[in-house]
Amino acid sequence: MNFSSKRKTSNLVLLIASFVIVSLILWNTNSFFKKFKEEERHKMEIWATAQSELLQSSEDRDLGNLHVKIFQNNTSTPMILVNKDGSTKTNNIPEEEAQDTNYIKSRIARFGAENTPISIDYKGEHLATLYYGNSEVLNKLKYYPIALMLIIFLFGAVIFFFFKTNKASEQNKLWAGMAKETAHQIGTPLTSLLGWSELLKAEEINPEISQEIEKDITRLQTITERFSKIGSLPKLEKKDIVAETKCAYEYLKLRSSKLIHFTFDSKVTQLPVLLNSSLYNWTIENLVKNGIDAMKGKGSISIEIVPEGRYVNVLVSDTGHGIPKSDYQTIFNPGVTSKKRGWGLGLSLVKRIVEEYHKGRIKVLTSSKEGTVMQISLKVNP
Structure with missing residues (x-):
């Protein structure tokens, strides 16, 4: 047993x-x-x-x-x-x-x-x-039996929520363990790739090839860093959210289909926010990729930064098929996905990164057949 x-x-x-x-x-x-x-x-x-x-x-x-x-x-x-x-x-x-x-x-x-x-x-x-x-x-x-039944009901509810929370905690530990193990497994071939890259440079092979390999290696290092931070408290630093968002935007724009029209707009030139750059960029990447999937690879992606009092809102919009209002909350649950292929972890990780690590909020601002707007709200750190 x-x-x-x-x-x-x-x-x-x-x-x-x-x-x-x-x-x-x-x-x-x-x-x-x-x-x-x-x-x-x-x-x-x-x-x-x-x-x-x-x-x-x-x-x-x-x-x-x-x-x-x-x-x-x-x-x-x-x-x-x-x-x-x-x-x-x-x-x-x-x-x-x-x-x-x-x-x-x-x-x-x-x-x-x-x-x-x-x-x-x-x-x-x-x-x-x-x-x-x-x-x-x-x-x-x-009336004693009624009071007793009420107490038993409340006791049962506490037990139920305890087991439910305990189960969710075990699932979170499992995902965190898988992520760390993935980062560990990627680390071995990544070290080897770094060695081969240096060897190619020494052999004076076409520099463009070496540069592209280095870009991919850097990308793999970023992915490894992201996965290694799941399950542990990441270090937050004061960063310019405009520059960080634009960096993620430019990277995605260069590596996406020409059928996707990208636009970026910020109401401010710079705004300091406590961020973990690696995880924040991952968040933007996940939201943009979800939007591209919803549009089936053709449409418009828009990223907008709008200050609002002590907070700043980052709006990621797409022209996809939209999300039913009844699913506004459930789409952030682990395992929930509308894709035929996928584990339904992207938005779950995004929610965890924004709300647990950065103490912000993420929600579906609006959604219809014309498209969806996702909103990230983070506290400004002057």
């Missing part, structure tokens, strides 16, 4: 044990409620018996004292005694309310629904009817 199977088995056992415990608590609470209710009815029957004796033997002084004691002993259960002549007598009901005929009628109906009325008879003659409600303790106990 592997670790994953053991964890699933443990979770299942924990779930079953929790269900059994909750069921036992609810069953025990229900049993206690019923027993308490039966005891209250027993007390009411004793009171009704004493009342019956009192009504028939009003001259018996001792019996009257017994009735008074029993009557005074009940300080929690509200009750209404309806005599055969229609008159009423109340106990544990506020005096002002006891004087209200309509209130007494409504209470009689309510008490009759809560508990079966007790008929007070003596030697076959009906003397009165006792209506009684649930005591304050019984009413509180009645």
Whole structure:
């Protein structure tokens, strides 16, 4: 049995044990409620018996004292005694309310629904009817299972979110581990390429070939640096966001199809922001490549820098097929992609770079059949 199977088995056992415990608590609470209710009815029957004796033997002084004691002993259960002549007598009901005929009628109906009325008879003659409600303790106990279920629900929700967060954390560690391993694997042939490049220079081969090889090597070094920084806190430095964005723009423009029309516009000449150049350029690259894919390799890509108070917005626009409004948030989740080939990690990494590493925000500003505008917001660091 592997670790994953053991964890699933443990979770299942924990779930079953929790269900059994909750069921036992609810069953025990229900049993206690019923027993308490039966005891209250027993007390009411004793009171009704004493009342019956009192009504028939009003001259018996001792019996009257017994009735008074029993009557005074009940300080929690509200009750209404309806005599055969229609008159009423109340106990544990506020005096002002006891004087209200309509209130007494409504209470009689309510008490009759809560508990079966007790008929007070003596030697076959009906003397009165006792209506009684649930005591304050019984009413509180009645809502105890609901409160318990609410607590169990909240507890279950906490457990669910804990496992969900734990799973997401494990996935993040997995992606970070894969990225670092990729960077490590690229490092070996990259070192070899550097050696071959120097050898080509020494052999005085066409300089243009050496220059292009060096560009590709530099590119591979950049990719390696990007992947190596995933999962660790990157170093941020004060950089000019206009220059950094334009650098990424120029690189992508030179290496993209001539069918893509690029435009760049900035409302300021320079603006200092705390950035990690490598990761920021990767972010712009991902957004532009997503836009190119959405346009199927033909259309317009626009990058615009717009200051807004203490923040600066970087807008990346394309003329692709657009994103449904319902997918504005989910497109940033790992594994979500509209491409037939792809792992759905690009925008997930972009979100992590912008929001976790640079403490900024990224969102779909607008999207329609005419195109999409993605907005990155970063805090200006003067």
